[in-house]
Amino acid sequence: MSPEPNSDAALVKRVQQGDRKAFDLLVLKYQHKIQKLIMRYVRDPSEALDVAQDAFLKAYRAMPRFRGDSAFYTWMYRIAINTAKNHLVAAKRRPVDFEIDTQDNEPFDASHLLSDGDTPEGLVLSEEINQTVQQAIADLPPDLRTAIVLREMEGMSYEEIAQTMECPVGTVRSRIFRAREAIDRKIGPLLD
Amino acid sequence: MNEQVASQVSAFIDGELSEAESELLVRRLASDQASHDAARRYLLIGHALRGDLAPGPGLADRVARALEAEAAPEAAEQAGGAPAGDSRWWRPVAGTGVAAAVALAAVLGLQGGGAGDGVTADAEATAASYTVAPVTRESAAADADDMFTRGVMPPPVRLTNYLMSHGEYAGSLGRKSIQSGIVGTSAAQAISGRFELTLPPAAAGDDADGEASADDAAPRAE
Secondary structure, eight states: OOOOOHHHHHHHHHHHTTOHHHHHHHHHHHHHHHHHHHTTTOOSHHHHHHHHHHHHHHHHHHGGGOOSSSOHHHHHHHHHHHHHHHHHHHTTOOOOOOOOOTTOOOOOOOGGGGGTTOOHHHHHHHHHHHHHHHHHHHHSOHHHHHHHHHHHTTOOOHHHHHHHHTSOHHHHHHHHHHHHHHHHHHHHHHHO | OOHHHHHHHHHHHTTOSOHHHHHHHHHHHHHOHHHHHHHHHHHHHHHHHTTOOOSSSOHHHHHHHHHHHHHHHHHHHHHHHSOSSOTTTTHHHHHHHHHHHHHHHHHHHHHOSHHHHHHHHHHHHHHHHOOOOOOOHHHHHHHHHHHHHHTSSOOOHHHHHHHHHHGGGSSTTOOOOOOOOOOOHHHHHHHHTTSOOOOOHHHHHHHHHTGGGOOOOSOOOO
8 A cells, every 4th residue: 555645634734624625636636536436336436426426425524533554535435335335235236246456557537438427518528638647638839748658647646757858856846836827727728 | 836846746655755844745735736736736637647547537637526416415414413614613712712711710719709709609610510522632733723624723834835835854753755666677678768867887787687677575656
């Protein structure tokens, strides 16, 4: 198991002190992982979204009892699975048991399944954001593009990226930030 | 939000700030909406890049609305059961007042003769009528944090900025590279054709051989 990221630990601590905005960032960070996980149990997209919401709400309520013995995501993962199983039991459906462990990183593209109950506006906006981000990445200077792709898509640490790109860690941090800023400027108008 | 803070937010969502820096930044995120929004957008960019962006209202928004709805009756209940405003604001003042009364009585007691005894006795009676909870390290930290959150105590912005700027150079605040997870080979293969990456020759060769995507058990924290 990887150690708890400092960012997660700090956010958890703030949530335990009553800061709901800190929980917002934890949800944002892990929402897709949790949704994909739940869709392995609950196949219906809108049902899965409800179960995911329920799982996060349960986690929020249980946060005062979270001692940090495990990483936040590991804890959240268990809550999500239990919530999904309970949902199926309540709906009198047999839970389908998948052998999934917490290290599971197998890509599982469920995003297309989540479109059923969505509005056309929502579909258009997410597609526009996707396209804008892809174009913005393509327009980046090579060094910035490489740094952000290695981070976001390969999940490399700054240190690993520094080794790969043969530059200091501080340079990696700066390149990733500048890449995000450049992309942010492009998607900003879509989010306003 | 200045560029320095934005850069810290960027490193924060990657889990690349030290523990001390992270704690300082999350305090800032609670009160600085621009920083919080930047964190949200940076996370969104990551989701879009990985093709995770689902259409429609985001789960985070749904959860936030549900929590708000849950909190509203609780807040109303608290408002109904207690006087308006935060009743704890006077505690430090009251504590100071009791301490001042005791100190004054002690001084007068030392200076005066027979009258001093009376004053001291009165002061002791006054002091005894108050019950001041012992201040522990935890309660002091919680109070300070509470005051910080409510804006009673202005955040030490300059100190925070200084610590954050110099954190990576200080031993006790030394940065820790936590996120070392690498996505599986299949994910690496999936993106290989999408973007042209510029790498130093040797490293590019390693990457092409797929060694950078070797089996790594560490979970990826996005």
